[in-house]
Amino acid sequence: KAxxxxxxxxxxxxxxxxxxxxxxxISGHRSVSWYQQTPGQGLQFLFEYFSETQRNKxxxxxxxxxxxxxxxxxxxxxxxxxxxxxxxxxxxxxxxxTQYFGPGTRLTVL
Amino acid sequence: xxxxxxxxxxxxxxxxxxxxxxCTYSDSASNYFPWYKQELGKRPQLIIDIRSNVGEKxxxxxxxxxxxxxKHFSLHITETQPEDSAVYFCAASRGSxxxxxxxxxxxxxxxxxxx
Numbered sequence: 001k002a003x004x005x006x007x008x009x010x011x012x013x014x015x016x017x018x019x020x021x022x023x024x025x026i027s028g029h030r031s032v033s034w035y036q037q038t039p040g041q042g043l044q045f046l047f048e049y050f051s052e053t054q055r056n057k058x059x060x061x062x063x064x065x066x067x068x069x070x071x072x073x074x075x076x077x078x079x080x081x082x083x084x085x086x087x088x089x090x091x092x093x094x095x096x097x098t099q100y101f102g103p104g105t106r107l108t109v110l
Numbered sequence: 111x112x113x114x115x116x117x118x119x120x121x122x123x124x125x126x127x128x129x130x131x132x133c134t135y136s137d138s139a140s141n142y143f144p145w146y147k148q149e150l151g152k153r154p155q156l157i158i159d160i161r162s163n164v165g166e167k168x169x170x171x172x173x174x175x176x177x178x179x180x181k182h183f184s185l186h187i188t189e190t191q192p193e194d195s196a197v198y199f200c201a202a203s204r205g206s207x208x209x210x211x212x213x214x215x216x217x218x219x220x221x222x223x224x225x
Contacts, residue, residue: 031211033213042199042215042216042217042218043154043199043201043215043218044215045212045213045214045215048211048212056210056211056212058212090153090154094211097142097144097159097161097203097211098144098156098159099144099156099213100156101146101153101154101155102153103152103153104153
């Protein structure tokens with residue numbers, strides 16, 4: 001099976017802009033979670049989607065949102081970008097307990 | 111919510127030695143505990159996991175132990191090799207496989223194995 005894929009791999013944006021990241025889970029996986037990884041805060045949970053519904057949410061402001069499509073692909077959107085949003089954004093798809101990560105999207109906000 | 115503490119933050123060992131990384135968790139309802147290895151510039155990869163109905167699990171040179179009473183779990187790597195050098199993350203979640211599943215990660219341990 002193909003692994004979790006994410007596009008784009010790298011993004012450079014300026015403050016105030018918005019960005020959309022995409023994640024394609026492993027075939028057959030219906031759960032997709034998103035994480036933000038930074039050197040200072042480590043891996044922080046953003047939200048989880050299952051069958052097109054947000055099932056869990058972490059402690060991030062409303063500027064961070066997501067959605068999931070009927071084919072389980074997921075998108076994450078960040079509006080009004082801030083410098084502190086610079087991070088590696090990882091998505092992961094899950095089968096029962098085992099969670100598999102994608103390669104991440106490296107977002108740099110200037 | 112769940113809080114996971116991981117120690118040490120950095121660990122340097124000689125090739126062939128053992129390495130131990132420890133984590134504690136706060137939510138007594140957590141029942142799933144995976145460990146991930148992340149090499150520089152790569153995605154986190156699951157190396158071993160344990161569920162709360164098991165006290166110990168081993169896979170070749172890697173083992174994980176769980177003490178539910180004390181709410182801590184540990185990763186043990188024996189006969190370390192230079193390719194074991196990476197950042198290791200522990201995590202905890204309740205609701206194994208269900209809708210309450212939400213992984214909370216420790217801050218990571220940078221393991222360096224010196225040849």
